[in-house]
Amino acid sequence: MASIWNNRISVSVFGETQGPAIGITIDNLPPGEYIDTNQILQFMERHSTDENGRPALSQVMSGILNSRTTGSPLCAFIQNTGAPVPEFSQINRLPRPGHADYTGTLRYKGFNDIRDGGHVADSMTAPLCFAGAVCGQILERRGIYTGAHIEEVHGIHDRNFNHVSVTKEDILAVRYKKFPVIQNAQGEKMLADIHSASEGGETLGGAVECVAVNVPAGIGSPVFNGLENTIAQLMFALPSIRGLEFGAGFDVTEMTGSQCNDSYYVDKHGHVRTASNNHGGILGGISSGMPIVLKAAFRPPAVIGKPQQTVNLSSMETETIAPASAPESCILPKLVPCVEAVVNIALLSHMLDYPHFC
Numbered sequence: 359m360a361s362i363w364n365n366r367i368s369v370s371v372f373g374e375t376q377g378p379a380i381g382i383t384i385d386n387l388p389p390g391e392y393i394d395t396n397q398i399l400q401f402m403e404r405h406s407t408d409e410n411g412r413p414a415l416s417q418v419m420s421g422i423l424n425s426r427t428t429g430s431p432l433c434a435f436i437q438n439t440g441a442p443v444p445e446f447s448q449i450n451r452l453p454r455p456g457h458a459d460y461t462g463t464l465r466y467k468g469f470n471d472i473r474d475g476g477h478v479a480d481s482m483t484a485p486l487c488f489a490g491a492v493c494g495q496i497l498e499r500r501g502i503y504t505g506a507h508i509e510e511v512h513g514i515h516d517r518n519f520n521h522v523s524v525t526k527e528d529i530l531a532v533r534y535k536k537f538p539v540i541q542n543a544q545g546e547k548m549l550a551d552i553h554s555a556s557e558g559g560e561t562l563g564g565a566v567e568c569v570a571v572n573v574p575a576g577i578g579s580p581v582f583n584g585l586e587n588t589i590a591q592l593m594f595a596l597p598s599i600r601g602l603e604f605g606a607g608f609d610v611t612e613m614t615g616s617q618c619n620d621s622y623y624v625d626k627h628g629h630v631r632t633a634s635n636n637h638g639g640i641l642g643g644i645s646s647g648m649p650i651v652l653k654a655a656f657r658p659p660a661v662i663g664k665p666q667q668t669v670n671l672s673s674m675e676t677e678t679i680a681p682a683s684a685p686e687s688c689i690l691p692k693l694v695p696c697v698e699a700v701v702n703i704a705l706l707s708h709m710l711d712y713p714h715f716c
Contacts, residue, residue, distance in 0.1 A: 368383075371486065393425055507694065561687050567653045569649050606637075
């Protein structure tokens with residue numbers, strides 16, 4: 359099972375959602391970096407809390423001493439505090455629609471942990487959030503800020519960040535909202551739609567927009583080591599992601615070349631900028647100095663409150679699975695910090711090549 363990512367920084371995720379703990383090991387972080395544990399707790403609280411409202415961070419085992427990175431692997435455990443799930447042995451023969459039960463059973467010959475999703479459950483994004491929180495602190499001390507918001511839920515849209523002139527202040531204005539949108543009125547409409555879906559036993563997906571500001575020009579490499587490549591590889595570690603676009607994304611298909619191209623100019627500080635940002639801050643896999651702009655699309659949660667049809671893999675006949683008693687109607691709020699986290703990891707992995715960064 360591919361649970362290790364290595365690109366200057368090495369990230370290894372371990373555990374299963376119904377095991378005693380999940381966690382992460384991060385290697386090759388620069389030594390001597392100040393890490394504020396309270397800031398990590400704030401970041402983790404945006405992702406998930408236990409039944410007592412505490413962030414899902416348990417214990418840092420190594421890699422930080424006296425609030426500084428030591429240069430050795432940073433290892434963190436997150437205890438699984440949720441209630442045990444019901445017996446899931448039937449999933450080997452009755453795969454749930456929308457889950458990886460069927461594909462995982464084929465790939466691992468039925469020996470994979472199928473309890474509540476095992477190693478591919480939504481809760482496994484918590485270790486990535488921890489890593490992203492650490493990387494984000496290192497970046498922010500150099501002035502690089504990453505921020506995201508819920509851009510869409512079920513066709514209801516929030517206003518986008520300004521792709522040309524988004525600022526650190528714009529990012530921080532959204533970061534700690536309970537329902538992270540730019541326009542609160544649109545957020546209320548989204549919440550009403552989520553509530554309506556929940557009453558009908560349905561779930562909803564949507565999109566998260568993410569930006570990163572003050573990323574210097576010249577970060578990344580063409581072809582296989584582009585900045586988009588790294589971000590995309592990490593982004594697709596998030597369960598339920600179905601699409602990713604940078605800048606204008608698929609809207610470029612409706613543009614002419616002159617409409618799509620971003621004209622260059624020199625600003626009052628003598629920096630080369632572009633008048634628009636259809637390229638999303640990356641050209642040829644290399645940062646242009648403009649804000650990094652991307653949007654990720656996520657499918658609705660697969661556990662729904664309605665009966666669903668599946669195939670009994672023992673008898674090879676169709677059967678009906680009973681509806682879930684309390685499905686989570688929309689997980690986009692907890693996905694917002696996940697998107698920020700993977701972008702932080704990707705940016706720091708490339709910034710380590712930047713002259714005088716460390």
